[in-house]
Amino acid sequence: MMEVSPLSLILVKSDSKGDRLLFRYPYHIQESDECASTQRKNPYTLPTTEDPLQSAQLTSNIIKGYLTGFSDEVLSSLFAVKIELCDKNFELKVNDVRFVGFPTQIPLMKKLKDGSGYMLINMIIALHAVASPSVVQCYHEVSKKMGIALRFEEKRCGYASEQTQLMTASHDEGFQNTKEAFNIILEKCSLARNIKKMYYDLCGTGLVNVYINRWIPLSYCLPQKAHQWHLQGKIVEPEDIYKCLSALRPYHSMLLLYPVSDLHDFIPLDGSPTLIRLLSQYSPLKNLQTLSADSDITLNHVFELTAHLFYWAKATIIFPICSANKYVISPDAPVHRDSPLVEKFSEEFPGYNLLQVISEYSLPTSLGQKYNPLCHPSEQSHLVKTLIWMLQHHLLIQLHTYIQYMPLDNMAKPAGESLKLQNTPNPELESGPSTVPDTPDPRSEVDQPRMMNFSDLTFISLDDEKQEYQEELLLDFPDEERSSIFRIPATNNPEDLRLFAKLCRKKYFQGEHHIEEIMYHENLRRSQVLQLLDKFRDVLLTYETEDPSISMFSSFDW
C-alpha cells in the first residue's frame, strides 16, 4: 500500500543560467542524516582500499519512507533534462526509487537579459520503484497538470518566473543549510505551499485539490488511493474502474458513499449544475433510468456523472436495493472483534453490534425475508439503513441467479474438430456436431447442420401427436435438443414454450445474464421468470453468484 504514496516532490528549473533545484518537500528529514552522508564522503579522507571486485550490497535510497542519499545538485542535474526529453513523460529509476515527471518548456513573459525566452520546469515525484505502471502513469499526469498550470499562469501574469526568482534568491542568500532556505521559501512562495499541500494530499486521501496562484484549480484523483477509505488494503486500479463502468447498465443504481450534503462541498462553485440536480433526486432505491427521468437528464449524461462520482470514490455501483435482493457477507469483509469498522458502526447505530447484525447475512438473506409485518416501520427503516451502511463499506455482496441452458447430458465436440474425435468413450459426442457453440452465433439453420439420430426416433414419433406450434417454435433447435425439450410436460402449453424459445434464442440462458437483467430487458415479472425456470428445470440449471461486473472490488480475480 505504501508504494502508492510519493516519497518526495521535487521542483527543478533549468534556463540559460543553468539548472537549479528550487524546492523539495519534505525536506526536514534529510537534514538529520546529511551529516552522516558527508562523513561518508569526506574528500579529505584517504581513499579506503576497498576491493572493487567485492560486490556492493544492494543500496537503498529510502530510509523510513523518506528519500535519502541524493544531494540537491545531483537531483537538479538529473531532472533538468535536455530539450529532446521535454514535453514527454520522464521516468528514471535509481536503485529502489523511481522518479516520475513531465518536464515542461515554458515561454517566459519577459525575456531574460541574455535574450533567452524559455525556462524548463519539472516537478518530479519520487516513488518506490515497485509502484505499478498505472500509479506511475497517474503521477505523470499530476506533473503534467502542474506544468500546464504554470505555463498558463506565466503567460497570464509571469507567475512562474516570479516564483522561481523568489526561490533562487532565497537559496542565494547564503544560509547555513538548505533547511533554512526551504523554510524561507515555504513562507514566501505560494507555489512551495501548493507543493506542500499536494504532498500531503497525495499521501493522505489521494485527492489533490490546490489552486495555483490562487487562480488555476489543479485537482486530481489517484484512484489507487482514493478508494482506500472504504476498501482497506485493496488497490483499485483505474483499469478496474473502467471495466466496471463499461458494464454499467440502466438497471444499475448508484450508491453514494457520503451524505449528499457533503458532496455539495466537493463540487466547486463552477461545477456542473446537472450534477447538483442529479444529487437532489438521488436515492439508492432508484435505478439510473429512473434517476435520469426524475432529474430530467439524459441517460447518457447520468452515466457520465455516475462514472465521475465513481472514479472519484464518491459513489459505488450496486443493483438497486429492493426486498427481493439476496445479500451475503463479502468473502474479504474485515469483520472481527478488532476491526475499526465495529466501532464505526456502533457510533452510527448506537446499541447495535456490527458482528451481530452482519452474522444474519451468513446465509443468503433478502430484505423481504427480514421484514416482519408486526414490526414497527422505524425498525424497517433501520434495517435498510444498516444494509446501506454495510454496502457502502463493501461488507455485503449481492447474489444473483444465473441460468444455464443444458439440454443434453454432454456437450458435443465443437464443430470442425469432430473429425479428430475417434477414441472418445462417450457415444453421444460423436452423434452430432456443435449443438451449443462456444461462441454465441445466432441460431440460424445454416449454422446447425442436421443429423438424424436414430436413438431419438421413438421420441420423434411421439412428437407427431403434438401440435404444429411446437415444431414451429423450436424449428431452429437441433433435433437432439428438441426431443429432450419435448419430454418436458410444460411444452404442451404454447405460452410457456413460446416464452422459453424466445428467451433461449436471445441467449439469456448462457450464464451471462441474471434474472434481474432478463426481467429488465424482456419486461417480465420475477414470478414469470421463476415459474418458467421451474417448469423447464430439466434443461435449465440455475446457480447463484455475484455479478462479476460490479463486484470488482472483491478480492478475487474473475
Place this chain on the structure above:
Amino acid sequence: MAFPEYNRYKIEGCGKKGQIRCIFFCEFHPTAGPIISCSEPENYISKELFDSISVYIITKAELQRSTITVTLSNYKILGFPIKIEDKKYERNAFLFNLCFVCDSDIRTVHYEPVVTKLSDYLTAMEIESSFLSKGDKVVKLKSILKQILEELNTKGECALSQGPIATHLKVVSIRVDPSLVADHQVPILIKELPEQHWDLTTQQVTTYIDGFNHIARIAALSDVENSLVKACIQNLIYYGVVSLVPLFQYGNVYCTTPKIKILAQNYHFQQRCLSYVAYSQRALPNLREVFRIYSSMTRGTTVKDLCLRFNPVNLRINERKLVQFGVLEGLIRRIHKYPVYLGDHADLQKSLSGSSSLDEICCSTNITTQRLEDQLETDHNVIMIWK
C-alpha cells in the same frame, strides 16, 4: 531451497516479458566525453539520443554503482555506472557503463542482477589486464556482447570465459512471494514434479502430497518438522508445482463463483473436468450432473447434503475430486465459518475473535470440527460468521 536473492523486490508493475534489444558499452573518453565505444547491434541508439541521456549513463560520482533505468518513449535503458580510480588513466579514473536496452513497456528489473554482475566482471578484467583501456577492446568486446545478447535472449543464461576469468550469467525471473502456509491447508500437485535433485526434505515430503493430507498431517506422516514442511511447500508453490486447497470434509460448505460458466462453454475444459472427477476412467460421468451438483453448492449446503441428495457414486462422480477440481479451477469457493465470541471472557475473546476460521482453531487445538461446532452452538454468546 533457493529463493532468489532479490525477493525483496516485488513484481515491478506488470510489464511484459521481453527480449534485450541491444547491449552497448559506453565510456568517458578523456577528450570526447561520454561515447558509445561498442554496441551490438551497431548504431541501435543514435548519437543524438545518446547525447540527451548521457547524464544518466556516465553519472556524477554519487550515483556510481547504482542501477539506473531510464525510460524513454521507445526504449528502456538499464545501466550500472562504474568508476575505477587509478593514476595510470589520463584523468586518473576510468568511467564506463555497460547498458542493456529493451522496449519501453518491458519489465527490466530481472536484468538488474545480470547487468551488475557483468559490470563487476568487466571491472575485474580491467583491473587485472587493462582489458577495457588497452588495445583493440572493440573487437574483443563486440564478440562478448554478441554472445551475451544471443544467449540471454534464447537460453536465459550465458557463460563467459574470455581471458583468465570466467563468469556465468543467468536471468532469474522474479515471481510474487508465496504467502505463508498454514497447518490446516492441503497442498496438491498441479503439475509433475520436475526431475531434479530436490533437497532431502522435499524428497521426503512430496510422497505424502496427495491433495487430501493437510500440512500438519504430512509433517506427522513424513516425520519432518512442521516448519520445514511449510518452508518446503512454500518453495514448491513459488515454482508453481503445488497449489493449496482447503481441507476436505463432508461438513464443508462451498459456493459457486462467476467462473462456473466456463464449464458450460468450453468443451476441452469439460473433458478435463469429467475425467478428473470420474470414479473410473472407463465410465465418465455426465456433464449435466456434474454441473448440477456444482450449481447446487450454495451457502448452507454441506457436501454431505449434496451427497444425500444426488448420490454421486451412482452418477460415477467422485465427490472429493469434484470439490478438488472446482476449487483448483476457481469454479467454486470454500465458505469458511468464523466464530466470534461476544461475551466478557478475555481468553475466549482472543481465541474466538473472528479472524481465525473454524479450521484453524480445530487444527491448533486438535478438536474435531463436529465437536467444536456442537460446543459453540450451545453458547449463546458465540455467533458464526460465514464468508
